[in-house]
Amino acid sequence: MPSLQDQLLKAGLADEKKAKAIRTEKRKKRKAQPKGAVQENEAEIRARKAREEKAERDRELNRQRQQEAEKKAIQAQIRQLVSTNRLDRSRGETSYQFVHDKKIKKIFVDDTMVDQLSRxxxxxxxxxxxxxxxxxxxxxKIQERDETAVVVLHDRKTDDTGDDDPYAGYEIPDDLMW
Structure with missing residues (x-):
């Protein structure tokens, strides 16, 4: 099948000089373009940009969802630690007061628990x-996961031997003069 250019030449609508000029012009354009470079129109560029922006939004959403899942997992770990290791306060008769969220709170514990809380x-x-x-x-362990979950935890003193004190049974007399 002859090309359109050949058909126009046979019909006499175009002359050989113009056809040769157009062929050289096309060849020059092809040579000026780097290999592998495809001319992109504006619609393709906008579409590519929109895809990139959507991918970025999706990555951000996924990151936020992952953070939420991690927070929930940490809270579940804390709940499990507390439920398995909590101490029974049902016999508590002594009130222990502490500050939480700028408010004074009170719980009832027994005397040994008060001593252990203060130590x-x-x-x-x-x-x-x-x-x-x-x-x-x-x-x-809970504090490692969430600082805000631990309300009261006093620092232990290095000289505090507590129950392990070998001289705990010996009282110091009041009238002792040094």
Whole structure:
């Protein structure tokens, strides 16, 4: 099948000089363009830009969802730690007061728990809108996951020997003069 140019030449609508000029012009354009470069129109450029922006938004959404999932997992771990390690306060008769969210709160514990709370052996944690008592080690694990969950945890003193004190049974007389 002859090309359109050949048909126009046969019909006499175009002359050989013009056809040759057009062929050289096309060849020059082809040579001027780098290999592999495809001319993109504006619609393709806008479409590519829109795809890139959508991919960026999707990545950001996925990152936010992942952070939410991590927060939920951490809260679940904290709830599990507290539920398995909480101490029974049902016999508590002595009130222990502490500050949480700029308000004074009160829980009832027994006398040994008050002593252990003040020595830093026990801690108060706030989980599921309840205050619970846990051991110091558990409180440290909870604190690693969420600082705000541990409400009261006093620092232990190095000279505090507590129950392990070999001289705990010996009282110092009041009238002793140094």
């Amino acid at each position: 830093g052996r026990l801690a108060i944690v706030f989980v599921n809108d309840n205050y619970e008592l846990v051991a110091e080690g558990v409180a440290r």
